[in-house]
Amino acid sequence: MTKVKDATIPTIPLQARLSRWFGRNLIRIYAVFGFTYLFIPVAYTFAFSFNDSGKSNLIWKGFTLDNWQNPCGAPEICTALGNSIKIGLLATIFSTILGTMIAFAIGRYAFKGRSTSNLLIFLPMATPEIVLGASLLSLFLVFQINPGFWPTVIAHVVFCVSFVVVTVKARIASLDPRLEQAAMDLYANEFQTFRRVTLPLVAPGIAAAALLAFSLSFDDFIITNFNSGTLTTFPKFVYVSAARGIPAQANVIGSAMFFLALAIVITGQLISKKTKVSK
């Protein structure tokens, strides 16, 4: 009798506790697996940026810092990177300006044709990239414009605009209208209200939209492949060299972009926290 008690009391609660802990934390365990899945290729890319690989970066051959010290070491790679940055910046500027204007019109005013406008914004997002890219190339060919730098910028603006509109519109929708009314009550005219109240409040949304536009443009391959002709961009460089082995310098650039973007996002969050506190 006592023996049985001794044997059962410590084991059952332990099992029960274990299974309860497991039940409670199942979703967290699952999330850890999810994040691991997301970051395996990122970690792999980072690790192989230190590979003393020679030409094709397939097998681990030893640790080196050479690739980080000489990121332009692979032929063409920095030209491609430069093109991607230039195209990304131009596409970001144009799409942010156009998209923000549209977002204000749709988000702020009731007017005839508003739902059609919404549809026109939704359609580019619902069109597969390959159709966007192929159709633009056909148009350029009809007008005998050679694919290259500017056609690529235009193509990028086309698919970035919708994402800018959606992001900025969400921010406008979350504004408290009383803030603007308060400014008007304090005798600010429409322009002053816009410049001193509305625009600063919407600014984080515009910044987020611009960051999104840049990362979409920088990472785009399919539409770029159709409209860039002989111009290389960074994703094109990776795709073309994938067949014969990607140089480790590409891993360096990919990892550097990752840390740079992370730094920008975290700084942005810290700034917005600070301004919230100081208010």
Add this chain to the structure above:
Amino acid sequence: MSSILSKVKLPYLLLLPGFLFLFTFFILPIVNLAQTSTQTPIANGDTGQYEQTFRFANYIDAFIENREQFARSFIFAICATLLALAIAYPLAYAIAFKSGRFKNILLVLIIAPFFTSFLLRTVAWKQILGEEGFVVPPLRTLGIISESTTLTSTSFAVVIGMTYNFLPFMTLPLYASLERIDPRTMEASGDLYANGLTTFRRVTLPLSMPGVVAGTLLTFIPAAGDYVNAAILGNPNSKMLGNVIESRYFRIVDYPTAAALSFTLMAAILILVTLYIRKAGTEELV
């Protein structure tokens, strides 16, 4: 008076530059693509020269010739969307309800892989799952997969690659709609003696449906038109419609077929999406 007039005009003025741009570089190209799709080669002309003959049979020819790739595009895209939903939902749920003060950091981590070029990450998968990666040799030694089984150059790898690439597009809208749910609705359900599963099925899931719809669309649409994953991770028998369109354009210079295929793809996606939204929007979800 003039101020009223300008107020009426203002939204249109704001829309004008953007819509002029979209009209020229989105609507016009699509119309032009429609025209191209019914053209035929000029008799005795060079390769790549076509004239308008309104040959609508181009569509039928293109579809019959590529029906396998067409079906594959949709099957792969649906598989990848469902897999991404299965992975992303618990992930988004954990971030929205179980992450405490780490919420913002975890959200940034969801987007962070974006910044390492998606091509680099896809190639990384190819090497990880490849013959010399760190997955296949241990599995072989353990006898889980046979000597002749490979993980890359398979349809399986293509679906895994697509699932991976579009996972953030699924997670973010799911998170946005889960985060908006008032936790008191879930507490109320518990107070009314619903267990965890019932609460999820009858309260959380229906309230998160807008996120499910947005996420599945943002994953399915690019996945159906994708050809990069199939090109890097697949084999000749796992080619998708995107691969066909790409090679018709660049290697065969067969613009009409490429245009007809693009249009068929877009129409099929639009029809599926419309049906899906209608069903998800009106049908009783519980």
